[in-house]
Amino acid sequence: MRTLLSKKDIVFVSFMLFSMFFGAGNLIFPPFLGQSSGDQAWLSLIGFILSAVGLPILGVVAIAKAGSFQGLAGRVHGLFAIIFPFLIYVSIGPGLAIPRAGSLAFEMGMAPFLPEAWAQSRISLLMYTLLFFAVVWWLSLSPSKLVDRFGKLLTPTLLALIGIIYVKSWFTPLGSPTDPAGSYAAHPVIQGFLDGYLTMDALAALVFGIVVANTLKSKGVVEKKSLSSNMVLAGLGAGMLLTVIYVILGILGSSQISADMAENGAQILTILMSKLFGESGALLLGVVFTVACLCVSIGLVTSCSQYFHQLFGKPSYAGWVTILSILSMGVANLGLTEILSVSVPILGLIYPMAIVLILLALAERVIPPHSFVYVTAVGVVALFGIVDLVNTVFFAHQWDKWLIELPFYKEGAGWVMPALLGGCAGMLFDFKARAGSK
Structure with missing residues (x-):
């Protein structure tokens, strides 16, 4: 039985966790933040890193302290420990994140190289996602090999590609930083924090905890305290990598690379790559997006399959990998707009509850697991989330005139x-309970 992994193993597990976090959305947000904040980019990036890196890593630490996601959710109520994790795994798995990764990989990694008619064809998307999720299925069948595949191949490939982009920017002047716009001018740190919060990686931290724990167990780390300390080290390592990449992408995005403001991070990266590498830039960007989407999809399929196998028993882990890969491929072919229109309001309901759970777990010395705070804080946030969901989906924001009074x-x-x-x-x-017991 091992108590602490070697430095080499910690590095590879950190690489694995980083690659599971770092998807296409993580590529898109920092450049757009950089463009919007301009010469205030460093201040905005401080806020962004606090939430986009800090919250996910705190999520890993919270799972390490609680022992499991279900154990943490069980502090609210036994029924909550069943329903809430199920909603998260469905939403961040085949309901949104995995299909979104497949469709984004097509849009950024394949569609630019196809004739326009083919790029718009549903058949092209179907064929691409069939191949994409076949690779995801194959690489997800052996979760014990994730450290080798991510730590020794996919993550170094992704980091090398981003490194090439950054080094090339040293020799190709991109222009001076732009002027900050809107809230980025008045409150750059706060706006950066809110942008990072929208990455929703804190949900992924709760989901990936089971994969990290099982990976450590496969390497001989089984004692609870040792599992916790090694998970914390892996989380800190992944956080350092995320921070470096976010800073690089944010600073590149802050440069005046185009006369006009781009509408999203994907456009910024496209313009940037064209300026740095010419026509070959689109190819390199497509490879970066494909590798990032592949890493996230494998991590999520693996996590969700392990969870559903533990929850239901049957079918086998391999059976769940097959089911989730097929479901994700099917949902990916509905189109990104349709996926987001259904799933984003649901994520808006469950994400705040996840953050509250993480923060409460970290305050365990002050707020013990049996505290009423778990019930009341999570319960009130859930009630607010339901009201906001109803307002958004069924009443077309008619209640905004009252809800907007909330800070x-x-x-x-x-x-x-x-x-x-x-x-x-x-x-x-x-x-009151302590007073009554005396």
């Missing part, structure tokens, strides 16, 4: 005040 609601974080009020209520219940 941070316009920025997508209206749940913060309800969480604080729920936490205070839970502390009062704790105090």
Whole structure:
């Protein structure tokens, strides 16, 4: 039995976790933040890293401290420990993240090289996703080999490609930083933090915890305290890699690479690659997107398959890999717009609850696992999320005139005040319970 992995093994496990986090969305957000914040990019990146890196790594630490995602959710209620993880695994798995990765890989890695009629064809998307998810299925069948595949092949490939882009930018002047726009001029750190919060990688941290734990167990680390310490080290290593990549992409995006402002991060990267590498830039960008999407898809299929196999018992792990790969391919062919229109409101409901759970787990010395705070804080946030979901989906934002009075609601974080009020209520219940027991 091992208590601590070697430095080499920690590096490879960190690479594995980094590659599972780093998908196409993580490529797109930092350049757009850089363009929007301009010469305030460093300040915006500080806020972005605090949430886009800090929250996911805290999620890994929270799972390490609680022992499992189900154990953490069980602090709210036994039924919650069944329903909430199930919703997260469905939403971040075959319901959104995996199909989105497949469709984005097609749009950025294949469509630019096809005739326009073929690029718009449903048949082309079907054929590409069939091949893409066949590779995902094959690489997901042996989760014990993920460290070798990610740590020794896919992650170094991705890092090398981004490194090539950054080094080339030293020799190709891209222009001076742009002027900051909107909230990035007035509150660059706060706006950067809110942008990082929207990456929703904290959900992925809860999902990936089972994969990291099983990987460590396969290497002989089985004692709970040792598992926890090694998971924390792997999380910190992955966080350092994410930070470096975000800074590179954010600084590149802040340069004046085009006379006009791009509408999204994908456009910024396309313009940037064309300026740095000419016609071959689109090919290199396509490879970067494909590798990133492949890494995330494999990580999510593996995580979800292990979870559903543990939850239902049957079919086997390999059976769940097959089922999820086929489902994800089918949903990917619905188109990205349709996927987002259904799934994003649901993610908006469950993501704040995940953040509250993570923060409460980290405050275990002050707020014990049996505290009423878990019930009241998570319960009030869930109630707010349901109200906001109904307002968005069924009432076309008619309730915004009241909800907008909540702090941070316009920025997508209206749940913060309800969480604080729920936490205070839970502390009062704790105090009353302790007083009554004396």
